[in-house]
Amino acid sequence: MAVTAATRHDWTLDEINALFALPFNDLLFQAQQVHRANFAANAVQVSTLLSIKTGACPEDCKYCPQSGHYNTQLEKEKLLEIEKVVEQAKAAKAAGASRFCMGAAWRSPRDKDLIAVEEMVRQVKALGLETCMTLGMVNGEQASRLADAGLDYYNHNLDTSPDYYGEIITTRTYSDRLETLATVREAGMKVCSGGILGMGEGAQDRSALLQQLAKLTPHPESVPINMLVKVPGTPLENADDMDPIEFIRAIAVARIMMPQSHVRLSAGREQMSESTQALAFLAGANSIFYGDKLLTTGNPQADRDRALFAKLGLYPEKRETCESEETQAGRLAQQAQQQQLNERAAELAVDAGV
Numbered sequence: 001m002a003v004t005a006a007t008r009h010d011w012t013l014d015e016i017n018a019l020f021a022l023p024f025n026d027l028l029f030q031a032q033q034v035h036r037a038n039f040a041a042n043a044v045q046v047s048t049l050l051s052i053k054t055g056a057c058p059e060d061c062k063y064c065p066q067s068g069h070y071n072t073q074l075e076k077e078k079l080l081e082i083e084k085v086v087e088q089a090k091a092a093k094a095a096g097a098s099r100f101c102m103g104a105a106w107r108s109p110r111d112k113d114l115i116a117v118e119e120m121v122r123q124v125k126a127l128g129l130e131t132c133m134t135l136g137m138v139n140g141e142q143a144s145r146l147a148d149a150g151l152d153y154y155n156h157n158l159d160t161s162p163d164y165y166g167e168i169i170t171t172r173t174y175s176d177r178l179e180t181l182a183t184v185r186e187a188g189m190k191v192c193s194g195g196i197l198g199m200g201e202g203a204q205d206r207s208a209l210l211q212q213l214a215k216l217t218p219h220p221e222s223v224p225i226n227m228l229v230k231v232p233g234t235p236l237e238n239a240d241d242m243d244p245i246e247f248i249r250a251i252a253v254a255r256i257m258m259p260q261s262h263v264r265l266s267a268g269r270e271q272m273s274e275s276t277q278a279l280a281f282l283a284g285a286n287s288i289f290y291g292d293k294l295l296t297t298g299n300p301q302a303d304r305d306r307a308l309f310a311k312l313g314l315y316p317e318k319r320e321t322c323e324s325e326e327t328q329a330g331r332l333a334q335q336a337q338q339q340q341l342n343e344r345a346a347e348l349a350v351d352a353g354v
């Protein structure tokens, strides 16, 4: 495939399987070419997540700690107060995030919840952050209300292939999900949609998931690729570990198939080595969740991520907001420098036997 080939929505399974079957170096080289033709090579978009309503979800997604069908010892919470959400958003911004993603364990939002949620969008946006929400299925009216409140992105994942889907979720269908994605697009919001790998699916399912995502027209602006976080109490707690090389291949194939989308190395980084993460960036991942927590499970500590960025020469992609590029670059450079100083001080303390 030429790097400049037109963006396509008609990938066949044979073509996708052929990409997966390439020698690893050839696949990564192709993904790098596509990446560099479309993005700054070392820029990574950073989003911070917050669970605004936790647990007791009526859906039965087998991977999810928040499903009310499983006993995961999770502390359930009502919808967070707006002030708490804004406080967390401010902290995320101060730590360097450019987008704030709010998630609720709902099948779909009730209209009375939407009033509070709209206010959250307005107030978080007023801080100069991009906004994203993931609230389950939405109808046309709800999507328009969110768009009018200024919501930039709506996240709704396809999760897996159409064939494997029934093994993972029985309380709503694949077409329900596609319908929500179409509704979000119609309301004029940007789409964030991806899936989870490592749920016992086969290689064909991974190809078919990417095929479905690339069929969306236009492609989702953001494509989160999650590695299953195995949470005790969920039916997938003992799923077999996925080969990290297969995971990296999936990132590279997503990059090639959706050249202009941000591919997010999403859940699962806490359990991943730095080398696997570095390979994911090489394969074309250019977005991460940043901050110590995903929704209910852990994510690498922010200072560890800053150190990883410094080690790899990556930098946070500029946000489309009021803070000038220079101010942001200056602040982040200062944070990275401080991080290096702290590490050096810690090394010296060890050398000195302190």
Ligand code: SAM
Residues within 6 Å of the ligand: 057, 063, 064, 065, 066, 103, 104, 105, 106, 107, 134, 135, 136, 137, 155, 156, 157, 159, 195, 196, 226, 227, 228, 229, 230, 231, 267, 295
């Ligand atoms: N309830 C809404 C929904 O499902 O659309 C929004 C929140 S839900 C937690 C958002 C996404 O998180 C899911 O679609 C799934 O892809 C991801 N997710 C949930 N649990 C996960 C896990 N244990 N490992 C990896 N990803 C997970």
Ligand code: DTB
Residues within 6 Å of the ligand: 049, 065, 066, 103, 134, 155, 157, 194, 195, 224, 225, 226, 229, 266, 267, 294, 295, 296, 297, 298
């Ligand atoms: C996505 O694809 N991954 C995020 C976000 N979109 C909402 C959620 C990951 C959740 C991992 C399990 C947890 O922390 O509860």
Ligand code: SF4
Residues within 6 Å of the ligand: 057, 058, 059, 060, 061, 064, 065, 066, 067, 068, 104, 105, 106, 107, 136
């Ligand atoms: Fe509920 Fe979303 Fe978890 Fe499914 S993934 S159980 S819909 S919170």
